[in-house]
Amino acid sequence: MIKLDESSIIKIFQKGLGNNEFVSEDVEIFNLGKIKIISKTDTLVESTDIPPKMKLTDAARKSIIACVSDFAAKGIKPEYGIISVNLPKKISRSKILDIVKGFKKASSEYGIKILGGDTNAGKEIVFNVTLFGNSKNIVTRKGSKKGDLIFVTGPFGYTSVGLDLLLGKRKESGKFAVKSIKSMINPKPKLKFGLKNKKYFSSSMDSSDGLSTTLNEMSKQSKKKFLINNIPAGNDLENYAKSHKLDLNSLVFHGGEEYEFVFTVSPKYKQIIIKNARSLKTPIIQIGQVTSGKGVFVKAEKDYVTLKDLGWKHF
Amino acid sequence: MIKLDESSIIKIFQKGLGNNEFVSEDVEIFNLGKIKIISKTDTLVESTDIPPKMKLTDAARKSIIACVSDFAAKGIKPEYGIISVNLPKKISRSKILDIVKGFKKASSEYGIKILGGDTNAGKEIVFNVTLFGNSKNIVTRKGSKKGDLIFVTGPFGYTSVGLDLLLGKRKESGKFAVKSIKSMINPKPKLKFGLKNKKYFSSSMDSSDGLSTTLNEMSKQSKKKFLINNIPAGNDLENYAKSHKLDLNSLVFHGGEEYEFVFTVSPKYKQIIIKNARSLKTPIIQIGQVTSGKGVFVKAEKDYVTLKDLGWKHF
Structure with a gap:
């Protein structure tokens, strides 16, 4: 048995399928008839992605x-979604109702019509979701320019704390604990902000695999250096890290699961972006700047130190 | 714990998601921009769908x-496909290569471009595949008319024998055993036949959940009676059933996994359908006729006896 990491596995798929774009953009883009379809598939696996204390409704x-x-x-x-569900054969009706409730919740929040899907028996719960939309073009991961500003759509690092609390690794109560757990179980992607502002983005990427992974990928694809001078976390997280002797950067950059995104914009759009963020109550944070070079x-x-890609890897 | 059957589970999803069409056509149809997208998702789960002796390449x-x-x-x-793969953390490189080989094989055979997907760690192997195409309209399950002829695209029942042999439930060698195992591990949907002849179909449905399930669904949706007077199996299967004291009808109607389809046509198209089948080497078989009534x-x-829906159910 060879222990393979995720990128090796992806490379085997790319090579074998003759498709070098396997998992390299946030979404898949393909032409059908005269339009461009955008789709995205994501899988949530019980043993990997559902901490013991997380409710099935929240997981769904x-x-x-x-x-x-x-x-x-x-x-x-x-606009549309298809859901495949694997369920253990002995699952109870109430658990299925919890699951359906979660799907309903998300689809109502974001106005998605669920078209259908399939149900299968399996050893563990698996949710596989594919969403569809259409667009003439997409903001890529590779478009950032020298001088662009780097923003994120919300704070990072709280999910790591939330996960530790859910896993019972640490005990903590109070406002900060609630905030951290909530960030883990009830993430809220800033769709409206993205829809309204994408015309200003030179590049963008979902950051749910971890901020360090996202920044490295964007820097690599853009062939630019990303300089980060503002860590997107509040004093509460900083204090927590200090008091538990945790590395703040690890929490913020390598945790993942935030479901925020990173975008770059030309400085000329800074004011309009900030104004739009305010009106949509999106707590965007400017974290740095794009310059020439790499890394x-x-x-x-x-001084500045290298930020390695140490985000979430499946294998 | 309540043991739920598949249709109960589907009903919970339908009700909860406010979508009564959950799993009622072979494919999902939705409008994006100005075109109609056709998509289909299917999931293959190791513990449920991969018999021990089946190769991973064939399963993929x-x-x-x-x-x-x-x-x-x-x-x-x-035209396009997206594949999600769950793999146990300790899977070997050679097994992954086998899997990729299977995806490549199918996509080459049917001219499908694999766009991407995702890889996840899980307790067992799961392949989730979504394919896309586009069409102005589709042949439904409900369009059969009184007097229409009922056809299938190939013989039925061999997969049941093949599965028993793969599971080691029975031992058998020779031509018939090879044919049966092949029908199980290497099914070949008659895509070209479907593409060429759909304009003649009054209704059609994939029959991989079992011929009895398919015929009952088509009869129910069409509000017509389906009379079957010709069982689509050869003498070899009949002899096998006799010698093993198996019920031939159970093998043919309730086994599933044939990946053939059922279609109905007006008698006026019978000759053209037969001619097209011959030129494409598709071994279509006329199995009966549509009449008024139900069941x-x-x-x-x-006399005629009721054929119940006893095909494959997941739960």
Whole structure:
């Protein structure tokens, strides 16, 4: 048995299927008739993605949310969805009702029509969601220019804390604990913000695999250097990290599951972006700037240090 | 714990999602921009759908084939595919290569471009495939008319024998055993036949859940009686059933996994259908006729007897 990492597995698929674009954009784009279809598939697996204390309703909702997040990053409205569900043979009616409730919740929140799908028996619960929309073109991961500003649509790192609390690794109560758990179980992709502002984005990417993964991918695809001088987290997270002797950067950059997105804009659009964010109550944060060169660097006490891609990997 | 059957589970989804069309046609149809998209999702789960002796390459191929079969029944070309794969964390590189080989095989055979997908860690292997095409309209399950002839695109019942052999329930060698196992591991939906002839079909449906399920569904949706007077199986299957004291009707009508389809046509198209089948080497078989009334009946020694829906159910 060889232990393979996710990128090796993806490479085997790319090579074998003669398709080098396997998993390289947030969404799939293809022409049917005269229009461009945008679609995104995401899978939520019980043993990997559902912490013991997470409710099935929240997990089912999140399986749709994960796809919505990619549409939000690209500023495209997801219009339809297809859901495949694997269920253990002995699942109870009430658990199925919980699951359906979660699907209903997400589809109502984001105005998606669920077309259908299939149900299958399996060893564990699996939700596989595919969403569809259409658009003439998409904001890519590779379009950032020298001088562009780098923004995120919300704070990072709280999901890591939330997951630890859900897993019982740490105990914590109060406002900060509630906020952290909520960030994990009830993520809210900023779809409206994406729809309204995509025309200003030079590049964008969903960041649910971790901010370090996203920034590195955007930098690599854009062939630009990303300089990060503002860590998108509040004092509450900083204090928590200090008091538990945790590395703040690890929480913020490598946790994942935030379902926010990163976008770059020319400085000339800064004011309009901020104005739009305010009217939509989207707590965008400017975290840095694009420059020439390569790699992602975070401002440390003295100098900038390399930010490695240490986000979520499945294998 | 309540043990729920598949149709109860589907009803919970339909009700909860406010969509009564959940799983009622072979394919999903939706408008995007100005065109009609046709899509189909199917899931293959290791513990449910992969018999121990089946190769991963064949299983991966079959996960695409299962969707192709629905497109074939509707006479629509599947153009693109998205594949989600769940893999156990310790899977070997050679097994992954086998899987990719199967996806490649199916996509080459039927001219489908695989756009991408995702890979996930899970307790067991799961392949989730979604295929896309476009069409102005589709042949429904409900359009059969009084007097129409009922056809199938190939013989039935061999897959049941093949599965028993793969599961080691029975031992058998020789030509018949090879043919039966092949029908199970290497099904070939009659896509070209569907594409060429759909204009003549008054109704059609993929029959992979079992011929009795398909005929009952078509009869119910069309509000017509289906009379079956010719069982689509050869003497070899009949002899096998006799010698093993198996019920031939159970093998033929309730087995499933044939990936053939059922279609109805007006008698005026009989000759052109037969001519087209011959030129495409599709071994179509006329099995009966549509009449007024309801229910599906099979000719027995003296009279017609009710054919119940006893095809494949997941739960």
